[in-house]
Amino acid sequence: MADLQKGYVSRRTMEIVTTFLTGGAGIAICTASWRSGVGWSDTGPEAGYFPFIVGSLVILGSMVTLLRSLFFYNHEGEVFLDIERAKPVLGFFLPIVAFIIISLLLGLYVGTALYIFGSMKWQGGYRWWISACAALAVSALFYLVFEIGFQVPLLKGPIEAWLGIY
Amino acid sequence: MGNFSYLMDGFSTIITGHHILIMIIGVMLGILVGVLPGLGAPNGVSLLLPLTFTMDPISAIILLSCMYWGALFGGSTTSILFNIPGEPSSVATTFDGYPMAKNGQATRALTLAFMSAGIGALAGVIMITLLSTWVAGFALQFSSPEFFAVYFLAFASFIGMSGNAPAKTLVTMMLGFAFATVGMDTISGGLRLTFGIPDLIKGVSFLVAVMGLFGIGELLLTTEEGLRFDGIKARVRIVDVLKALKEMPRYSWSILRSTVIGIWMGITPAGPTAASFMSYGLARRFAKDKSGFGKGDPRGIVSPETADHSAGTAALLPMLALGVPGSATAAVMMGGLMIWGLTPGPMLFIDRPDFVWGLIASMYLGNVVAVVLVLATVPIYASILRVPFSIVGPVIVAIIFSGAYQIANSTFDMWLVLGFGVLGYLFKKLDYPIAPLVLAMVLGDKAEDAFRQSMLMSNGSLSIFWSNPLVTGIMALGLLMLLWPVFANAVGVRNLRRRAAGHSAKV
Numbered sequence: 001m002a003d004l005q006k007g008y009v010s011r012r013t014m015e016i017v018t019t020f021l022t023g024g025a026g027i028a029i030c031t032a033s034w035r036s037g038v039g040w041s042d043t044g045p046e047a048g049y050f051p052f053i054v055g056s057l058v059i060l061g062s063m064v065t066l067l068r069s070l071f072f073y074n075h076e077g078e079v080f081l082d083i084e085r086a087k088p089v090l091g092f093f094l095p096i097v098a099f100i101i102i103s104l105l106l107g108l109y110v111g112t113a114l115y116i117f118g119s120m121k122w123q124g125g126y127r128w129w130i131s132a133c134a135a136l137a138v139s140a141l142f143y144l145v146f147e148i149g150f151q152v153p154l155l156k157g158p159i160e161a162w163l164g165i166y
Numbered sequence: 167m168g169n170f171s172y173l174m175d176g177f178s179t180i181i182t183g184h185h186i187l188i189m190i191i192g193v194m195l196g197i198l199v200g201v202l203p204g205l206g207a208p209n210g211v212s213l214l215l216p217l218t219f220t221m222d223p224i225s226a227i228i229l230l231s232c233m234y235w236g237a238l239f240g241g242s243t244t245s246i247l248f249n250i251p252g253e254p255s256s257v258a259t260t261f262d263g264y265p266m267a268k269n270g271q272a273t274r275a276l277t278l279a280f281m282s283a284g285i286g287a288l289a290g291v292i293m294i295t296l297l298s299t300w301v302a303g304f305a306l307q308f309s310s311p312e313f314f315a316v317y318f319l320a321f322a323s324f325i326g327m328s329g330n331a332p333a334k335t336l337v338t339m340m341l342g343f344a345f346a347t348v349g350m351d352t353i354s355g356g357l358r359l360t361f362g363i364p365d366l367i368k369g370v371s372f373l374v375a376v377m378g379l380f381g382i383g384e385l386l387l388t389t390e391e392g393l394r395f396d397g398i399k400a401r402v403r404i405v406d407v408l409k410a411l412k413e414m415p416r417y418s419w420s421i422l423r424s425t426v427i428g429i430w431m432g433i434t435p436a437g438p439t440a441a442s443f444m445s446y447g448l449a450r451r452f453a454k455d456k457s458g459f460g461k462g463d464p465r466g467i468v469s470p471e472t473a474d475h476s477a478g479t480a481a482l483l484p485m486l487a488l489g490v491p492g493s494a495t496a497a498v499m500m501g502g503l504m505i506w507g508l509t510p511g512p513m514l515f516i517d518r519p520d521f522v523w524g525l526i527a528s529m530y531l532g533n534v535v536a537v538v539l540v541l542a543t544v545p546i547y548a549s550i551l552r553v554p555f556s557i558v559g560p561v562i563v564a565i566i567f568s569g570a571y572q573i574a575n576s577t578f579d580m581w582l583v584l585g586f587g588v589l590g591y592l593f594k595k596l597d598y599p600i601a602p603l604v605l606a607m608v609l610g611d612k613a614e615d616a617f618r619q620s621m622l623m624s625n626g627s628l629s630i631f632w633s634n635p636l637v638t639g640i641m642a643l644g645l646l647m648l649l650w651p652v653f654a655n656a657v658g659v660r661n662l663r664r665r666a667a668g669h670s671a672k673v
Contacts, residue, residue: 011596018596022337023575032359036351044622047351050614054343061336065629068333069195081597085390089591092389096382096563096587100580108571112296112564124556142568152572153424 008082015069023062029055045106107157113139169287169299171352176523185228189528192229193536194543196236201244201547203388203555205562206253207237208494208604212373213569215502223506224524230502231482231525234495234531235287238438238478239540240547242279242471247272247548255438255474258446262459262466273402276544277410279471282421284537286472289425290432290479291419291529294486298526300516301487305512310619311630313489315640317613319647320490323434324602326650342603345370346610353618365578372501372607373573376494378583379600381566383590385559402544415549417468420449428473431479434647437493438473438602445473479529479577485510486522489612492603497608 033055040046052160081089100142103111113135120131146152197668199210211230218226241253246263259279266275281609308316321339325332348359349369360366424445431441449469450459459466481492483497487513492495503510507517550558570583593600606613624630632638646653 014592015596018592018598022341025341025344028361029359032361033347036356036358040626043354045618045626047356049621050617051344051347051358054340054347058337058344061333061340064333065331065337068331078363081390088389088392089386092559093386095560096584099560099563100567100584102578103567103580108564108568112568115564116560119556119560124554126556130469134557138564142564146217146568146572151220152217153575153671154568155571155577 002053009080011075011078011080012069012073014080015073015075016066019062019066019069022058023066026055026058026062029058092122095123103155106156107160108154109139110157110159112142169295172299172519172523173295173527175520176527177531179224179520179524180228180528185225185533186535187530188225188229188534189232189532190539193236193532193539194240196233196238197240197540197543197547198236198550199233200237200240200242200253201550202558202562203250203384205565206380206384207234208376208498209384209566210237211495211498211502212380213349213565214374215373215498216569216572218502219505223503223508224521226502227499227521227525228528230499231528232536234478234499235529235532235536236540237495238475238537239280239283239536240594242283242474242604243276243540243544243547246275246279246546247544248551250551255442255462255478256470257439258442258470259467259474261470262463263445265460266462266467271406271462273406274410274464275462275467276402276405277541278414278417278467280537280540281332281411281414282417282424282468282472282534283475285421286425286428286474286476287479287533288530289472290429291526291533293429293480294483294526294529298483298522299440299482302515303357304513305488307636308512309462310616310623311372311633311637312640314613314616314620315631315637315644316488316490317609317616317642319644320609321602321606322644323647323650324599324605327434327440327648330664331597332651334596335602338593338598338600339602339606339663342375342606343610343613345603346607347374347614352611352615358520363528365576368574368576369515370582372498372574372604372606374570374579374582375586375607376498376604377566377570378586379593379603380494381588382563382583383594383600385562386587386591387594389555393590393602395500399438402541407541413464417465420465420469420474423448423452424469424472425476428476429480431473432477432492433483434492437481438475441477442470442474446470475533481532481550482525482529483620486514486525487512491605492607494604497601497605502607 030046030052033051036048036051037046038048095115099111102114103152106114116138117131117135120126120134121128124131142154146154180583195214198205198208199205210233214230218229221229237253238255241251241256242263245251245256245259246267249260249264251257251260263275263279324339325335342387344359346517348366349357349368351358357367408421427448428438428441431437431444446469448465449465450456453459453463453465478493478495481496483492485491485500486495489500489509491500501512505540508514508521567583570579573578573579590600620630624633630637631641
């Protein structure tokens, strides 16, 4: 896309891309409900009857939005995201992905502690021991509130098993 | 006055040490989520909901509804002190609240805001007390076609009131319905829209969607805009509070007008955000001297706050009496009721009067508690916002994902939250409304059941929606709301709406 060379994505591009995304979702909904049956059976409307209408309306809405962005566009020249602004967003988003992956492997308590430690240390620029204390405090607080206060368990990993906290 | 004795019963249920403690906790947590960026009322209530599964329904609804009141107050606090609306519905409060606080009158601005908010909320509760039995009794005549017509009315007015892009509202709303149908079909037992992914068989919880769309999506937007908290030091002095209280009667006309707007917008699903903008716009239009607006005019604080809170409270009337929530947060609470095994709607008033009137009584008490608490604790919460985002942000993220896991002990839900987060970011940047999606997800099953049962009754003919005066009336009203933009254009009401939209674009 031409926009990318200029270092930003225009709002118009994103409007159009989004209508394709939602339109595609609409098509997926329609085909999936078609397979469940969109007709009439002995027990009334089949399972796909309602979702099929819903999917058709998603496609309709996406098409109208697409036409509006192409022919009646009223955000001319607006920037959706430039590199300058994309950096902090990615800097916030990618650690979240890492946090989820680590939490799936090591449990949510360890994941939370590592995530908060990492964010404070590398993004906040705090000294390592301040970050470590804050991270442990947050995890401990989670344990008190969730596990003991409300008695809802969080995902645990090998480290809790090794420490015998179950 | 049957309602009055019911209400007294409600008060006797809730005035216990246990319930008042829960109220205080709810309000405090609410102010906290209202103050923190990325955690709003819908998201806060969603996070708390899985924790209430073990509680009895009355305590649980008191906790959640008080959190809602607290969040509304917290949102106003950050609007006034930091020029950052904690809630979308308190955007209009920043126009005059922040300038007034900047002029060294922070206490005056906060007191005016909280008092008018409290009055608005009480007016909303009084309306609920007076009307709820009547509305519920009326709704007792409803069968499936009428219920579907009411849902149609609710969703049609969303599309009709959505201002500039009704097609976008249609898309998000229908996506919400589609998410609601994922998983096991309750009638045929077959699987739908699972695309062969086993994790989708249990369906997509609306809580997951709210946490992603409102929570992660909001945080991504916040980081993009960069956080500049040039807060104003808030020291609440009793003398200033009393002085501000003394000038309140001067604004009674603004308050009255805003209450009416708020209650109307709350009952129809336009919601608190639209109500506060409209109320601000009208206050300006009717003011003789407009020069003070935008520079700290007290009417510019009182009007949006009153409307915001009366709409927020009034949104619970259709939820309780009809099973159609009037705002995103009310939708989440209604989802909670269904999880606790209570069916919102007219039968709730007959089956569980203790629950309904306990809730209504707690709304009176909870709002009074909230006004007192929020005035007393403003400095504490204001100092929380001074904690750098590199600490607050990750803590909020960790809370959201812990909450997402607790809904169904599912790790798949955590990925879904992330996906919804990206979707929320995209939708918010492109002005796709998110509240209709949440509403559709909560109501999806009920709307579909009502539709299918109506179709069964009529053997597949849509004419059942015009079969008697009641259902015809509701459907006609729905069509009118759907086509409202066309009518409004003709009458010229549209200009007002466009001005309100222009205000929101500033933020």
